[in-house]
Amino acid sequence: MNFFKTFKSDTWVKPYIKQYKGLLITALILGLLTSFCAAALMFTSGYTIDKAATHPINILLIYIPILLTRAFGIGRPVFKYIERLKSHNWVLRVTSDLRTRLYKTLESDASFFNEHHKTGDIMGLLSEDISHLQNLYLRTIFPAVISYLLTIIASIALGVFNRSFGFFVFLLLFLEVFLVPLVSVSIESARRAYQKSVKSDLYVQLTDNILGVDDWIISGRKVDFKNLTASNIQNLDRSQNKSKAFRRNRDFLLQLIFAAMVVCFLIFTNLTMTHNQEQANFVAAVVLAIFPLSDAIIPVSQGFEEWPTYRDSINRLNTIKPIPNNLPIQKELKPQNFKDISIENITFEYNSSSPILIKNFSQKIQHGEKLALLGPSGIGKTTILQLILGDLTPQQGQIKVNDLDISQIQVNREKIFSVLNQKPFLFNTTLLNNVRLGNEQKSDAEVKRAIDRVGLKDLVESLPDQYNTIVGENGSRFSGGEQERIALARILLQDAPVVLLDEPTVGLDPITENDLLETFFDVLKDKTIIWVTHHLQGINHVDHVVFMNSDKIEMEGSPKDLYKTNKHFQELYQMDQGL
Amino acid sequence: MIDKRLFRLPGTKKLLLMLAGLTLLQAFVVLFQGKYLAEALVNSWEQKSLQTIIYPMILFASAFILRHLFNLINTKIVENYASKTSETIRSKLLDKIYDAGPEMISDEGTGNLVTASLDGIDLVENYFKLIFTKLMNMSIIPPVLLIYIYTQNIASGITLTIIVPLVILFMIILGLAAQSKADAQYAQYTILSNHFLDALRGLPTLKMLGLSKRYAKNIYTVSDEYRRRTMNTLRIAILSTFALDWLTTLGIAILAVFLGLGLINNSFPLFPALVTLILAPEYFLPLRDFSNDYHATLNGKNALNSIFEILERPSAAKNETLKDFAWDENSxxxxxxxxxxxxxxxxxxxxxxxxxxxxxxxxxxxxxxxxxxxxxxxxxxxxxxxxxxxxxxxxxxxxxxxxxxxxxxxxxxxxxxxxxxxxxxxxxxxxxxxxxxxxxxxxxxxxxxxxxxxxxxxxxxxxxxxxxxxxxxxxxxxxxxxxxxxxxxxxxxxxxxxxxxxxxxxxxxxxxxxxxxxxxxxxxxxxxxxxxxxxxxxxxxxxxxxxxxxxxxxxxxxxxxxxxxxxxxxxxxxxxx
Missing domain, CATH: 3.40.50.300 (P-loop containing nucleotide triphosphate hydrolases)
Incomplete structure (x- = not known):
């Protein structure tokens, strides 16, 4: 059964149950007490009334039940309140650990990002998985455990009076809290999986409808536009209606079993507790006490409904494994001692089944040199940057910094290399904090000076919160060009001798692009730069241009020489400049 | 509370009538369920034989089963209505996207529209359940039970009548307090709650900056800070549920005590006392059901609202139909x-x-x-x-x-x-x-x-x-x-x-x-x-x-x-x- 198989080799749920054991047990006991008080309230009220109806001579005889009635009446909501706080507290504590663990695991595996940067928002998925685990605890595990404990306690308590009746009630409760939930999960699992896949198809189709609406309108295919989603909507609807019908019938069945239980209690109390008045006074108490239990018992099946979602999350988290550190002995390289980078005849493929991406590529970059790397998209320009950084390892050849292999300087790599991407990542905090990430030692004044050097001073000081402006999710408060400048300021603080630029200006209009390139090459003039770019705007800033194609270096040289001697370069340059 | 635009949706009025009838029936079977249970219990208390309770017991069981059968039918009707209506809305939404087109998309955002037409509509279904089933239950079942309780025992009737406005008052006061506390922390709160995702997405950048190892500690600190704040807010936020619980259970406890004292003084026999006690939890149940899901279904209300807003956007196109023509070098x-x-x-x-x-x-x-x-x-x-x-x-x-x-x-x-x-x-x-x-x-x-x-x-x-x-x-x-x-x-x-x-x-x-x-x-x-x-x-x-x-x-x-x-x-x- 998939339920047990999921947990067999799991390391994301089981170990955490043990953690903060005290808090967990407190939460469970409080949950149990809540149900107990609810039942006891009805028990003592029933007894109070029955006893009072016998007109006892002394009012003190019902004084204790009255007191207990009040106590349980207050106890139930109080325990419930504390239980909810405790269980949330426990779950949130575990969440902090889970998050730290997920972060550390991903941190250990640089290649994870390379493999996954194409498959959509894997990070969003993983962080959602953690919230699914929260719900697994709060909505499924806690209520289920409490109902199991209740079942056991109630059956034993009844068994003390009458062993066979205790066993019989145990069977009925077992049906309610264990068998029905399990059967309903196994029936619904397949249907849920189907609904999930149809839903994700629908998601794609609706996105097609909306993002492609221009084309739909021009094509005049309104009927097709609407029919695109129709069959999936119908399938989803049909399946969801089945699920709903199943849920309705299941809940009805659970109520039927409960009704049977009440009837059994009525018969049992009538048969065994009517021998004298003192016993008979407990009849209503016993029967009424079981009604509040339905609150704890019936919803267990519902709590299991989301199981397929939880299972997917657990499985996904369990597939991520920390990567053991295989680095050779690390050497120290002081930034001021950086001399050159030599790429010696490297060959690289992602895996043996994919085609060889980079073949026998060599290049030597001297301190202070500016190199531009061009070539059609998908040719492996970004891969070369990753190889230079040591995030990827070539199958053949070697990359050296001075005379050290790149893998020998990984631990303090940020002292040698800084990187500026196409979409630099900005954290959703203040501008000042974002730039300071480059070097946390720097004072406010130095951070502000960096912001000034990249040409953002006037803009920032015109904002209401100035340097403390929150940059928004992914830096959305600022335009693309401004985001690049913020990231550049960060790099200035980092002050590494080598700067890798990975198409930082793609998607910007040429005027913004020109201004940005001017700034880049101005503030980074004493750095070594390797610049991946997609066209020839600003090519006059570099010393050396390398054009790659799928099997070799197509042409290379200083841009001025190439322009004079190479016809193809000339054509490209003229096209780019519109000459 | 109810969006008036709901009534414009086809089939709503008919649905409401059917549900009202069904809920009324349900109220009576709840009442009978309590009545016959009380009868059976009184007979047992009087130490009568099993034969004497068989008849009330069967009636109790039938009422109990009928109650849940009505509930099943009720849910079925609402769910059918909801899924039909969702389809109508979704289809209208697509028409709207096609007709009002790109201008609307640039105003509303692509994500918004996809979410509105998929997840939004699921939320709307929940909202329908709240509005139609739970609101109906709340307005029909308690009054029926209350009238019956008055006929059995006036003092209990008065007690139960007084508690309800108290409950509502408390819930409003506490709900507002929680809201203002949550509002005050909201901005900080969203940043904290998104911090983890932000850190994951920024992990490559942190790595480039050589901060990624040290940052793990930060993840824990921020997450723990988030926990602390959540707990602070939660303490107040769930107070309103606490108040509801507290007043209703205390209501039952007080009722039991009153009834006990009345019985000792011989003011009335056991049956009315027991039936009142049995019906008291049923009297509060619809209110508790309603308030439990209230916050969750607010999302549905908002979703429905934004869908209506999209549907009500004017399609500005004045349709002068351009006659067909061919574009050539002289056009x-x-x-x-x-x-x-x-x-x-x-x-x-x-x-x-x-x-x-x-x-x-x-x-x-x-x-x-x-x-x-x-x-x-x-x-x-x-x-x-x-x-x-x-x-x-x-x-x-x-x-x-x-x-x-x-x-x-x-x-x-x-x-x-x-x-x-x-x-x-x-x-x-x-x-x-x-x-x-x-x-x-x-x-x-x-x-x-x-x-x-x-x-x-x-x-x-x-x-x-x-x-x-x-x-x-x-x-x-x-x-x-x-x-x-x-x-x-x-x-x-x-x-x-x-x-x-x-x-x-x-x-x-x-x-x-x-x-x-x-x-x-x-x-x-x-x-x-x-x-x-x-x-x-x-x-x-x-x-x-x-x-x-x-x-x-x-x-x-x-x-x-x-x-x-x-x-x-x-x-x-x-x-x-």
Whole structure:
């Protein structure tokens, strides 16, 4: 059964149950007490009334039940309140650990990002998985455990009076809290999986409808536009209606079993507790006490409904494994001692089944040199940057910094290399904090000076919160060009001798692009730069241009020489400049 | 509480009537369930034999079963209604997207619309359940029970009557307190709760900066801070549930005590006391059900609200139907006094004010300008995706006030900056404008666009899945597929291009130039670009600046003097080798 198989080799749920054991047990006991008080309230009220109806001579005889009635009446909501706080507290504590663990695991595996940067928002998925685990605890595990404990306690308590009746009630409760939930999960699992896949198809189709609406309108295919989603909507609807019908019938069945239980209690109390008045006074108490239990018992099946979602999350988290550190002995390289980078005849493929991406590529970059790397998209320009950084390892050849292999300087790599991407990542905090990430030692004044050097001073000081402006999710408060400048300021603080630029200006209009390139090459003039770019705007800033194609270096040289001697370069340059 | 627009949905009134009837029935079976249970218990208490309780017991069980059967029917009706209504709404939403189209999408955001039509509608279903089932239960079941309790025991009736307004008062006060506390922390709170995702997405950056190892500690600290704050808010937020619980259980406890004292004083027999005690929890149940889900279903209310807002957007198009015509070398369009203003959320969009513009025959018209000058707005207006607030337009002599005309749009091929490929095969994508084209014709179009080699290199050829979830293909090939689409639709003689090569590398662009020039023949071309070499292919240029036409004319005319055109070219070119 998939339920047990999921947990067999799991390391994301089981170990955490043990953690903060005290808090967990407190939460469970409080949950149990809540149900107990609810039942006891009805028990003592029933007894109070029955006893009072016998007109006892002394009012003190019902004084204790009255007191207990009040106590349980207050106890139930109080325990419930504390239980909810405790269980949330426990779950949130575990969440902090889970998050730290997920972060550390991903941190250990640089290649994870390379493999996954194409498959959509894997990070969003993983962080959602953690919230699914929260719900697994709060909505499924806690209520289920409490109902199991209740079942056991109630059956034993009844068994003390009458062993066979205790066993019989145990069977009925077992049906309610264990068998029905399990059967309903196994029936619904397949249907849920189907609904999930149809839903994700629908998601794609609706996105097609909306993002492609221009084309739909021009094509005049309104009927097709609407029919695109129709069959999936119908399938989803049909399946969801089945699920709903199943849920309705299941809940009805659970109520039927409960009704049977009440009837059994009525018969049992009538048969065994009517021998004298003192016993008979407990009849209503016993029967009424079981009604509040339905609150704890019936919803267990519902709590299991989301199981397929939880299972997917657990499985996904369990597939991520920390990567053991295989680095050779690390050497120290002081930034001021950086001399050159030599790429010696490297060959690289992602895996043996994919085609060889980079073949026998060599290049030597001297301190202070500016190199531009061009070539059609998908040719492996970004891969070369990753190889230079040591995030990827070539199958053949070697990359050296001075005379050290790149893998020998990984631990303090940020002292040698800084990187500026196409979409630099900005954290959703203040501008000042974002730039300071480059070097946390720097004072406010130095951070502000960096912001000034990249040409953002006037803009920032015109904002209401100035340097403390929150940059928004992914830096959305600022335009693309401004985001690049913020990231550049960060790099200035980092002050590494080598700067890798990975198409930082793609998607910007040429005027913004020109201004940005001017700034880049101005503030980074004493750095070594390797610049991946997609066209020839600003090519006059570099010393050396390398054009790659799928099997070799197509042409290379200083841009001025190439322009004079190479016809193809000339054509490209003229096209780019519109000459 | 209830959105009045709900009543306008088909079938709502009928549903309400049915539910009211059903709930009333349910109220009575709840009552009978309590009554016969009490009877059975009283008989047992009187130490009577099993025979005496069989009859009330059967009636109790029947009432109990009927109650849940009614509940089942009730749920079924509401769920059927909800799923039917959701479909109606979803279908209307799609119509709206098609009719009000791109302008609405830019106002509402793509994500919003997809979410509204998928997840939003699921939330709406929950909202229906709350409104229809739970609200109905709350307004019918307690009064019926209360009337019965009054007939049995007036004091209990009064106790139960008093508690309800108390409960509601407490819940409102505490609910407001929680709300204001949550509001005060909201901004900090969202940042904290998104911090983890932010850190995961920024992990590569942290790594580059050498901070990633140390940052793990930060993850824990922030997450723990989030826990602390959540707990602080939660303490108050769940107080309202606590108050409800506390007052209702205390109500039952007080009732039991009153009844006990009354019984001792011999004021009434056991039966009315017991039946009151049994019915008291049932009396509070609908209220508790309602408040438990109340916050969750508020989301549904908001979702429904935003869906209604979308549906109620005016479809501004005045539908003067442009009569069908053919675009040829003698056709012409005159645009006079065209004005357009965005009223959406996006402040960066540019408004337009065009006093005079003429498009004729198979002209090649370049639209240039720096970003934010209104190039895109202008060509999207001409494409009919945006409706001008005011304009005198004449297409081949026919007067219209906007370009959103079926008979104009079916002359167009539109190529945006990042083309949108549909999830489907390459074949389906190429034949998008002409779904009935033969394989022969499609192959010829693909050949003209230079796609042949690429498609032949794929193991599934034309049947290769692309678009979302399919094979990712490079930007250059995407544009070629769009070109093939245009080649195939040879009955469309107007090409509108919005910077189609802006994202491409120089060599890919170079390779694309030939098929594009071939496509230009026998077409009116309107081409927004900031890649300068295209200007050489144009025979007319419009220079946009701040939403107006700064200059227009042939490239030769414009480059002769130092006007907007020459200035722009100089700035775009930058320093040279």
């Amino acid at each position: 012409k369009i005159d645009i006079n006094k065209l004005q357009f203003k965005y009223n959406g959320v996006n402040e960066d969009e540019v408004s337009l004010d065009i006093s005079k513009l003429k498009l004729t025959g198979y002209q090649k018209i370049g639209v240039i300008g720096k970003s934010g000058s209104g190039k895109t707005t202008l060509i999207r207006t001409i494409g009919g995706f945006l409706l001008p607030d005011q304009a005198d337009i004449s297409i081949n002599g026919q007067k219209v006030s906007n370009f959103k005309q079926q008979n104009w749009q079916n002359k167009l091929t539109f190529l945006p900056q990042s083309p949108y490929l549909f999830s489907g095969t390459i074949l389906e994508n190429i034949s998008f404008y002409r779904p009935n084209a033969t394989l022969e014709q499609i192959k010829k179009a693909a050949e003209s666009a230079g796609l042949e080699d690429f498609i032949n290199s794929l193991s599934k050829g034309y049947e290769t899945q692309i678009g979302e979830g399919g094979r990712g293909i490079s930007g250059g090939q995407q544009q070629r597929i769009m070109l093939a689409r245009a080649f195939l639709a040879d009955d469309r003689h107007v090409l509108i291009f919005d910077e189609p090569t802006a994202h491409l590398d120089i060599e890919t662009e170079y390779a694309l130039k030939k098929p594009m020039e071939k496509l230009f023949k026998n077409h009116l071309v309107i081409f927004a670009t900031h890649r300068l070499h295209w200007i050489k292919e144009m025979d007319y240029v419009i220079v946009m600046n701040d939403g107006i036409i700064a200059e227009q004319g042939t490239p030769e005319e414009l480059s002769e003097h130092n006007g907007a055109f020459s200035q722009l070219i100089k700035n775009m070119r930058g320093d040279q080798l």
